[in-house]
Amino acid sequence: MTNLAAFIVEAHRNGYATTQADPGPDGEKVITYGRGEYGYRDQYYGSTAFVGHEVVTRDGRPVWGMSYYGDVVREDADPNDVYAVLREALEQATTDRPYRGPAAYEGDEMTYSSSVDGDLQRFEGEEHIQNSETVVYRGTFAGGRVD
Template structure:
């Protein structure tokens, strides 16, 4: 599992967190991939302000792990690009000890990110949110685990 969690953390840093979004592409669906050695990551999502997607990690062509996710803005008055830019910052903070999405907490100038996870890499559920001035402006859910 150590190699898997390290690869997932690296994939998150090289996936959506590093992508330069194109709204037209995001609406039609986007696929991001990352490979290193025998490992392959595939992230497929659809949407922009509200989105749904799933990730699959394969080792030597065999799927071994996956995660589904949904997220959306909770208010129309927020700056979409700023919030999703901050979400990308949070996803770049993935670590092998916590590869699911972002860290437990991340603070920016006027935004804060929080993520909770129940379970472990084999089977988990989680939630994430971004707040500004105490108001939740983005909320996401994710779940996944081992694939056999």
């Protein structure tokens, strides 16, 4: 599981956090990444409100996956600013928390926080971005081992 967690962190740092997605035939956005025996595919729909999933393969077989949903929940929040903070937070993933971002991250004007119940085998969590005391983004995610 250590190698898997390290690859997930690497894929996140080379995925949505830093890479432009390729458009798919049905309006989805797709990001792929691979190294050695591992492959990663992130497929999502939408922009201000989005839904998607990630799958990690090892030697061509699915071994791990995660589904997620997120939305800017305040009309007065600039989605570009909100998602810039989300990208920064996702770059901070660690092998002990490879799911999304860290428990806490402070951007220039907004803060990111996430909570996770479970481990790499099976987990669910929530993430928020706040501007001062106001939540401007909410996201949920869940996933784990795939056999």
